[in-house]
Amino acid sequence: MINNIINSWVFVYGPLSIFLIGLYGILTQNNIFKLVISINIMNLGVNLYIIALGYVHNGIAPIYTEKFKMSGENFVDPVPQALVLTAIVISVAITAFFLAVLIKNYEKYKTLDIEKIKGLEND
Amino acid sequence: MRKFGALIIILALLYFLGSGLITDLKINRKNNLSQKTARAYINRNVKNPEINNQQLHGKTNNENTAANSVTAVIVDYRSMDTLGEITVLFLAVTGVLALLGSSKNNRIKLEKPNYILKISSKFLFPLIFLFGFYIFIHGHLTPGGGFQGGTIVAAAVLMMYFASNNYRVNTTDIKILESLSGLSFIIIGIFGLFILGDFLQNFLNKGIMGELFSAGIVPIIYILIGLKVSAELSNIVKEFMGDK
Numbered sequence: 134m135i136n137n138i139i140n141s142w143v144f145v146y147g148p149l150s151i152f153l154i155g156l157y158g159i160l161t162q163n164n165i166f167k168l169v170i171s172i173n174i175m176n177l178g179v180n181l182y183i184i185a186l187g188y189v190h191n192g193i194a195p196i197y198t199e200k201f202k203m204s205g206e207n208f209v210d211p212v213p214q215a216l217v218l219t220a221i222v223i224s225v226a227i228t229a230f231f232l233a234v235l236i237k238n239y240e241k242y243k244t245l246d247i248e249k250i251k252g253l254e255n256d
Numbered sequence: 257m258r259k260f261g262a263l264i265i266i267l268a269l270l271y272f273l274g275s276g277l278i279t280d281l282k283i284n285r286k287n288n289l290s291q292k293t294a295r296a297y298i299n300r301n302v303k304n305p306e307i308n309n310q311q312l313h314g315k316t317n318n319e320n321t322a323a324n325s326v327t328a329v330i331v332d333y334r335s336m337d338t339l340g341e342i343t344v345l346f347l348a349v350t351g352v353l354a355l356l357g358s359s360k361n362n363r364i365k366l367e368k369p370n371y372i373l374k375i376s377s378k379f380l381f382p383l384i385f386l387f388g389f390y391i392f393i394h395g396h397l398t399p400g401g402g403f404q405g406g407t408i409v410a411a412a413v414l415m416m417y418f419a420s421n422n423y424r425v426n427t428t429d430i431k432i433l434e435s436l437s438g439l440s441f442i443i444i445g446i447f448g449l450f451i452l453g454d455f456l457q458n459f460l461n462k463g464i465m466g467e468l469f470s471a472g473i474v475p476i477i478y479i480l481i482g483l484k485v486s487a488e489l490s491n492i493v494k495e496f497m498g499d500k
Contacts, residue, residue: 146270146274149270149277150270153266153269156266157262160258160261160262160266161262182277189288194399195298195324196324196325196397196398197325197466198323201313202312203310203311204298204300204308204310204311208325210289210294211294211297211298211329212292212293212294212297214326218330218401218403219341222341222403225345226344226345226347226348226349227348229348229349229492230348230352233351233352233496236496237356
């Protein structure tokens with residue numbers, strides 16, 4: 134029973150709550166920098182959930198060593214890990230580009246607040 | 257009011273998505289690889305996936321001999337995706353350079369660099385650099401690979417930027433390294449196309465699983481990816497820290 138609760142927390146509610154914390158940040162914050170960080174946090178939640186889908190009970194890392202030579206060993210699923218590696222690199226690239234745009238935006242408007250930038254645009 | 261509305265949306269999503277994903281978990285608890293595509297990748301036998309329970313470590317295999325299965329998926333079975341991934345990273349760096357490179361930003365200066373960091377960074381920089389290179393040279397044997405090692409190298413560069421106000425990366429070195437490694441990746445792919453008939457096919461000797469010189473072009477491609485990623489991320493660090 135307690136094992137089941139721990140598993141559901143680790144595999145479902147942990148990544149889901151990290152994702153929803155990021156969503157809350159996107160819905161409430163005005164600062165653009167905080168929005169970028171919120172998107173990163175959402176990304177982290179999705180990545181953790183995809184990794185958790187590849188879980189195998191009592192599994193080990195999918196690497197052949199001197200100790201684990203056979204292909205029938207209890208390896209965890211390597212495909213989600215490969216997917217998430219790609220996703221992490223792309224999220225790093227997007228974050229870097231986003232921050233560069235943010236610096237340019239700050240040089241033009243001298244503020245990072247979305248509402249204030251909207252007001253400046255309307256004038 | 258806005259925060260209250262957001263909180264209600266979040267709690268509703270937590271309830272519905274959570275109860276929906278729990279059923280997923282019940283399937284997940286009986287997870288074994290016998291029903292999954294990953295079994296073919298782990299057995300290194302995509303053409304005939306029925307074979308199971310054979311010794312792979314210390315032997316040769318006609319498909320792939322990288323000991324790390326994640327590396328085998330990323331650099332051999334799905335290396336075309338990795339090429340696209342590299343392209344996305346390259347495009348992002350190009351965008352950062354186009355936005356920040358033209359205006360000569362002032363270098364971010366620390367008022368008083370930490371004395372301990374200033375002295376110890378001189379010892380730590382080569383060690384971290386060496387560790388990054390170790391990570392991406394052994395990408396087919398141990399956890400790690402080109403992207404992780406490249407990030408470690410870029411972190412060493414960032415540490416040097418924080419340690420002293422006068423440190424600057426040599427831009428021409430970075431440009432040469434990045435373009436050469438990216439070009440060699442594609443040239444290796446084209447060699448595979450001409451020798452065996454498929455883009456990025458493994459045309460070198462496969463070797464014995466578990467040794468450093470094994471798995472044909474996999475370690476070569478991962479070293480090239482590591483060099484390219486470290487150059488690109490160092491370039492991003494340099495642009496954000498300012499030029500003058």
